[in-house]
Amino acid sequence: MLIIPVKEGENIDRALKKFKKKFEKTGVVKELRGRQAFTKPSVRRREEIKKAVYISQLRQGEE
Numbered sequence: 001m002l003i004i005p006v007k008e009g010e011n012i013d014r015a016l017k018k019f020k021k022k023f024e025k026t027g028v029v030k031e032l033r034g035r036q037a038f039t040k041p042s043v044r045r046r047e048e049i050k051k052a053v054y055i056s057q058l059r060q061g062e063e
Contacts, residue, residue, distance in 0.1 A: 002026070 002022050006015045023029075 002019065004015055004019050004022065
């Protein structure tokens with residue numbers, strides 16, 4: 001359960017923004033979307049390798 005401390009006189013929009021940010025960090029929505037369709041382990045591994053190659057190319061481009 002998420003607990004967001006709200007200070008006296010704090011704007012409700014700011015508290016809602018804090019809640020949304022905290023909720024997104026937990027990864028609940030991402031996990032639910034991932035569970036909607038089964039992906040084979042080989043496909044999942046292939047995607048991880050593609051992502052790692054992409055990130056390494058980005059870092060190499062920065063240098």
